[in-house]
Amino acid sequence: MRGLRAVGLSLVVALIGMAEIAYGHGPGLFKPTIPQVVLVLVGAGALLVRRRYPRAVVVVTVLCGAALPAFPPHLVLADVPTMVALYTLALQAGRRTAAAYGAGAVLLLTGSSMWWLPGHLFDIRNVLPLNYVAAAVAIGDSVRNQRKLLTQERRRAAEAERDRETEARRQVRDERVRIARDLHDVVAHHITLVNAQAGVAHHLLLTDPDRAYQALAGIKDTSRAALDELRATVGLLRADDEPDNRQPAPTFAGLDALLDGFRQAGLQVRLTLAGDPRPLTGTADLAAYRIVQEALTNARKHGEGAVDLDLTYSAGTLDITIANPARPGVQGPGTGHGMIGMRERAESAGGRFAAGMAAGRFVLHVSLPLAAD
8 A cells, every 4th residue: 555655645645747848848848858757757756666775866866856957848846855855854864964965955955946047136036945945854854753752642642552451450469359358367266266155155055054044055156157258258349239238347346246156165355445535537446446357356366365456546546465375386476377467457547567486475466557547
């Protein structure tokens, strides 16, 4: 397709050149000379390769245009091959190169006209090369700048689209990690309690049926709470047209109910409160609940003895300290998903997290920001 366009352009330019020669001969029979026809056809034919060799084509067309005045009669209003060649050069090579070649073309075309046609020294046609050469270079440079701006806009649009896709994937990944963390906390906590309560019921079923019945009732309550929290978490993955299936996320205000569930499962929890209780920030509220839930679950599974839970409200933070005797052989806090999840929850809420062994006890400390008054 581009080759056909180049051939068509060369034919049009050749016809224009022949028309200028014919107009120079005046009315009557058109009798062009062989040198005139050759120069016109060579200049027009050179345009076939103007995109591949723009500089060489400019030189050929300018030389043909400069030689044409040596073979009168003719009337060259505009050297069309030179204009097309300079336009292409400005489009591909840039402003400085096109301006340099254009200046040379003006000097050569104007000088040849004055040299070959001395009687027309002050003819208005001698300033025509300056006009049409400057117009060709200016138009080519303008189109080049517009195409460059368009390319930059397309590149920026493509980069913006990639950034949006990357951000969307990051948000999806973060949401998946958050949901997986919630599922881990819910399942680990409630299954641990159900297992402990089932063990108590099995142990006391024959010797103390009343307490066994209480343990079975605790299993019922714990399993119902687990189903509610699972329904709330999984509801985030459902369609937007099912909002009624979503339960509110637990808050730190439900700490007493959480501790009661652990106590029913046989875990002794001693709660110590210092300072005036105040609400936490939105993210810290859920983080505090989940961290205490996960810490007590780990104490039930991996520790032994009573658990000390200390809550200290200071000027702008809530300090949570959870300590329990470690089982023999335990040397460190571990690196499981639960420990990683607690640290990530605390840090994402703007708090601090630390865990370690001290005097045979596993101690976990968390600082979370309180809401402004």
